[in-house]
Amino acid sequence: MNYKNKITILMLSLLLVAGCRKGFLDTVPDNITTMKDIFTNRSMTEQWLARCYNSMPDMWDQPYANGWSGQCDEADYAWVQPGMNSGAITPDNASPNNWNPYYQTIRLCGIFLRNADQNKEIQEQPNGVQLLKQYKAEARFLRAYYYWLMMKQYGPVVLMGEEPAEASANFQIPRSTWDQCVAYVLEEMNKANEDVPVQHMNPGNPSEVDNTQTGRINKAVIAAVKSQILLFHASPLFNGNTALANFKNADGTVLFNQTYDKERWKAAADAALAVIQINRFQLFKVTDPNPFMAGFLSYRNLFFDGYSKEGIWIRSNTANGQWERHCSPRASNGNAWNGIAVPQESVDVFRMADGKAITDPTSSYTETGYTTTGNIHYVAGTNNMYVGREPRFYVSVTFNGSTIPVIATSGQTRVEFYFTGNSGKQGSARDWPSTGYTARKNIHPNTDFRNNKSTARPAMMIRLAEIYLNYAEALNEYNPADPNILTYLNLVRQRSGLPALTGGTQEEMRKHIRQERQIELMFEGHRYWDVRRWKITDDAASHQGGQFHGMNIEGGTTLSDPAFHKRTVVFTRAAWNNKYYFYPIPQSEIDRNKKLVQFPGY
Structure with a gap:
């Protein structure tokens, strides 16, 4: 692994960021800025932390930097087809390649940890x-978190240890075992927890939450991330997975534990x-006299108004606008790209309003x-x-005949x-x-692409x-008789308007x-990882x-045309291969670090 010193570039980046502030570092020529200058200057030290x-x-x-939905059964992207979908993924072309970027941020x-005390x-x-x-x-938390993101992928x-090594150091280092990695990130997060606040409060008014610090690490964030880590650690892919018994370091160390531990x-x-x-x-929750509308508005508006109540870790700067444009149909007012498709397999998981599955012989579902009447x-x-x-x-799916999710093009109602429709295949390349x-x-109904009108939200x-x-799943696996399984599962169901189980x-x-x-979590970056940790990637219902x-996008000339409403094979991906449980490490890293073993199959 190559950890060449990037400090000169980083310092230049910091200075460029600071350059908008007149007079900043006027007395320190750019060409002699040192690490000591950075870590004795409050502003530059805080900028360094911001870079972390x-x-x-x-x-x-989506579909670019965080395109996991398009590599599972949630979505299909019109412009981007990851190599995993075609089977062309290799150690030389795997994307997204987060191996080097995350290690650079870990460094x-x-x-920062080594130098901050100088300030x-x-x-x-x-x-x-x-x-x-x-x-x-x-x-410290962020360093552990980036390790966690790499572990999932x-x-x-x-594990590089506490001290960031110099470029001349020996980087012939093997993988740590999965259990060692989990123990390390949890230990680091526990250490970090000691010195982060419960909430970030306004220095001028300690009784008031400082909303300018949205997204900063606090105790709740750490607790929530630990919940994610421990849920993965207990799951079948990571807990006694004998299918990975031959995944070993060069010295014979087995990298995944081989004994199931219920206590996880x-x-x-x-x-x-x-x-x-x-x-x-x-x-x-949104209240409404109509229970169905209460469920609809609660779930829809959650992403517009609900973050202050339900959000535990909030990202203030987000690509909502790009997401909206990629998903919205061409019938939207302005230039919408109409290209994040939802497979029928995901459409079919939604139940009927009474909670019955569409496959339930007693449900009212019909394709005839x-x-x-409309609504x-x-x-x-x-x-x-x-x-x-x-x-x-x-809330989740736009279908043929649905109302337009944003401000519509004049004269368009649906x-x-x-094929020949306002957002059909005939009308665009x-x-x-x-x-x-x-x-x-997460498409706001007031979005207007033509007039650049959007609703900002984290x-x-x-x-x-x-x-x-997380709680319901872990309890069900540990103690199926625990009544809290139903309690917490039903809280989520009933918020969305479904009857309790x-x-x-x-x-x-x-x-x-x-x-x-x-x-509940569709398109939010969970499904790709869930089907893997559950080891259900090749099951018929979650293939x-x-x-x-x-639907048959090659057919249809009217809204109610049966030629369109036919279940059709619309794309075929490579057959599941067990190597797809994890991404390959870039070949350049394998070539540099002779102790680094590739995941089997690549």
Whole structure:
């Protein structure tokens, strides 16, 4: 692994950022700026810490930087086809390649931890000693968090230790085992927890939350991330996975534990409960006399208004605008790209309004005929398969006949995905969804592309509904008789307008919990990882390779044309291969570090 010193470039970047402030560092010529200059100057030290935050992923930056939805059964991107989908992924072309960028940021965090104590200017501020401890704790957490992100993508990683090594150091270092990696990141996060605040309060008014610090690490964020880590650690891919017995370092060290440990589920449940017991967050709800509308508005507006109540870790700077433009149909006012498609496999997981699955023989679901009445979700003439579905369906998916999710082009009243329709394949060289559906969630209804009107809002990297589902899942695996499984699962279901479940076997509850995660967290960056950690990637109901279905986008000349409303194989991905559980490490790193083993299959 190559860890050449990037300090000159980093210092130049810092100076460019600071350059907008007149007179900044006027007395320090750029060509002699040193590490001591940076870490004795409060502003530059804080800028360095800010750079440690810069690599945080944004779940709405799709399909490019964070395109995990397009590599699983959630979405298909019109412009980007990751190599995993075609089977062409190799150690030379795997994208996104986060191996080097995350290690570079891990090094930034380490440099901050080593040098921050030099900053007397910070320490001389009121409460400055504690503030510097907080800064170091943030850097310590972030360093551990980037390791965690790498572990999800690449499996066991190389732990570099406390001190950032010089370029001349020996970087012939093997992977640590999975258990060693988990123990390390949890230990580092526990250390960080000691010196971060419960909340970031306004220095001028300590009783008031400082909203300018949104996204900064606090105790709740750390607790929530630990809940994620321990849930993964307990899951089948990581807990006694004998299928990975031959994944070893060159010295024979087996990198994944081979003995199932039920107590990991207890640890995961306890970690989720610890977040719940913070008692500062609540599921966002909108009241309405109509229970269906209450569920619809609660889930839809969650992403516009609910972050202050439900959001545990919030990202203030996010790519909402790009997401909206990529997903919105061409019938939108302005230049919408109409290209993040939803496979039929994901459409079918949404239940009916009464909570029944569409496959339930007693449900009202039918794909025959067309409705003669419309509402705020769809117009008359829409196929009956889209009628009477649960509220989150109408929040999450745009379908043929649905109302336009944003400000519409003048004269347009509905989305038409059939071949000759206003958002159909005939009208554009590439701006059309492969499946006849596009993603709709987190698209604000007041967005107007032509007039550049959008509604600013942050993103929730972790929210309370996820933690409830973490808790229910871990409890179900550890103690299926625990009544809290139903309690917390039903809290999420009922918020969205579904009736409460009354019980079931462990396997039945497992199915409900997994389906609930698939629906509730759709497009938020979970599904890709969930199907892997559960080891269900090749199951018929959650297959990640092979044929995927949608409507027949090559057919149809009217809204109610049966030629369009045919389940059709719309794209085929490479058959599932077990090497897809993890990404390959870049070949250049394998070539440099002779002790670094590649994941089997690449």
